[in-house]
Amino acid sequence: MMKMKHLILAGCMLAGVSAQAQNEPYVKETDPLVLEKLEAWQDWKFGLMMHWGTYSQWGIVESWSLCPEDEGWTQRQPAGIPYYEYVKKYEALPNTFNPVNFDPAKWATAAKKAGMKYMVFTTKHHDGFNMFDTKQSDYKITAPNVPFSKDPRADVTKEVFNAFRKEGIHIGAYFSKPDWHVDSYWWDYFPPKDRNPSYELAKYPERWNSFRKFTFNQIQELMTGYGKVDILWLDGGWVRPLNMHTKESLSWNKTPAQDQDIDMPGITAMARKNQPGLIVVDRSVHGPFENYRTPEQTIPDKPLDYPWETCMTMGGSWSYVPNDQYKPTNTIIHNLVDIVAKGGNYLLNIGPGPDGTWHDEAYRKLDSIGSWMQVNGDAIYGTRSVAPYKDGKVCFTQKRDGSIYAIYLLDAGEQLPATVRFTGIQPKKGAKVRLLGYKGKLSWKAQDGTVEIKIPAAVQKAGLRYAAAIKLQ
Structure with a gap:
């Protein structure tokens, strides 16, 4: 199991919003349907995030142990295991993934009782394992080698979205732009050096074009086969056009920055054609496709003059960890009040375990939050910041x-x-x-x-x- 400090730090590298990034110009959306949805989203205030994947079986940080960067949040367990030996074991995790106690209706009921109005679920994280029935890859939960593929609920993304939608909770699809499994991103002809593509994009443009098409097709599947979606929440902010890099994003590159343009205009147009009014969150890529910003594990010191959301873990880790230590209910509610008073939304993360269940403590926290919200929700929902906040x-x-x-x-x-x-x-x-x-x-x-x-x-x-x-x- 990863040390807790490593698990906490890992979240900081999901391309969140730093103090420096808060000062970058915000590009206001022009689509009237999106503006209407953004206004409604700012009324919702409180949401649920879930990081879940094959990594949950080991109780380790999501995806990052595959990254060949020597950082606290990328350490492999056991210490000293050779890199390719570790990758082989990690990529064999689907062979034992069987969350037989998966019950999304129970999650949705608990979230609704807590007063959560929207959710964001990890359809695919950086490791490239798909938690939905994509036709673009066999590295997915519905593949024949995955024990849970025999279960009628195997397309867990569809099951989760349907269960939460049934409770009136708005749907957000987390999707990782980088994919460390597909050969058009980490080409096995060259060893990966960091989180970025393992090859020179300008030298092998046809391979990058293949990745662009792959990404477009996967997002199209999510936008057409999974019912109404309100938010497309894109992670992996180092995947961006070269001319859109900032000093901060350049610091995420061990190798020279490349033009990782995946055609966000085309992806967004397609997504909104299928999901009118869709909120698109191209995290940390400050431009027209970052409809709101997402400070991570932190709360800004003062109100911001654009839509924003603090994403934060309920425990110490984004993904499941045995015996994780959860924040006191007092801390969670104080965070919610502080965030809302500053004009933001609070996206609180819970990591499901390998059997498809949450820690009992997560349910207890949500019950306590819900009891408070039943009395005080009017002071939270549909509000805006007011000086002096x-x-x-x-x-x-x-x-x-x-x-x-x-x-x-x-x-x-x-x-x-x-x-x-x-x-x-x-x-x-x-x-x-x-x-x-x-x-x-x-x-x-x-x-x-x-x-x-x-x-x-x-x-x-x-x-x-x-x-x-x-x-x-």
Whole structure:
């Protein structure tokens, strides 16, 4: 099993958004249907991500141990195993992949109860193993050599999408642009040196064109054979045209950067022809196909002036790890409130195990989150950032009708204080102030720019947990 610090670091190399990247110009979408969907997406606020593949059998970081870069998140286990011996064992993992307890309806029910409005599922990660019934490759879960291929639920992507769609949850398809299994990306005639193609694209253009066609065809399969899809979530930001590299993306290359143009205009046009209004997220490639940005495992210091989503693990790893340590519910809810107050969405990741189940702890966390959301969801959904967004332990959100919520972040074991104070937001004289989940009115006053809201003793003793939302009408 990989060390936990390696598993955490691995997520940082999925082409997330750094502080530097946040300053890159955002290119606004022009398609009215996409703009409409983006506006709706910003109302959803809370989503589920799942990293799942054959690597889950070993409880290791997803895909990255195949990458011949000497980084903390690419280490192979056991230590010292020769590279090609390791690749052979890794690529034999499909022969034993049999998630017989796979139950996507249970996942979808738990996600809905937690208040999640959308999901993003890994249809293919960088290792190239397909979790859907692609016709472009035999390296897939429905291949005859995979034990689970005999199961009627073998096309797990279809099963997952259908189960979540049935619960009214919007669908996102994660797809890795690089593919470390297909011969048109890592050509076995040359050994791979890093995460990039193993050959010179300019010298072998027909091979790269083959990869472009392969990628287009796979995404077309997802856009035509898997029902309504709301988000195409593309990972592997080093796959981009040469003229679109940044200082940050160039640092991901051990070898000279190449023109890895996979024709995003053509892919996007095809995808939206089949899925009108589709949100396309070409992660970290700052241009017209990055409809929203995805800071990874981090929360920006302040609101951003474009659509964004923090993707973050519930535990310590993106993929399944035995005995993974999950974040406290208090931390998760505080993250959600902080992100929403800054105008973002929160995409929370859970890694299914090799048998197709989640850790029991994941369900317990979602139950607790759901109980809080049932009371306080109005302060989260359909809101936007409002200055000053936060004052001390109080975060602010705003509805379209002008209503503002002041959300007090409770420390673990803390009782809601007798007086909640904040500055920067001041209700109009005579405004109604109420605590979500409490039917009575709250008294308040404003003095010298500070708002003071009195909390009844009975409410203080009610055992409120995580955070308390106060509506200022």
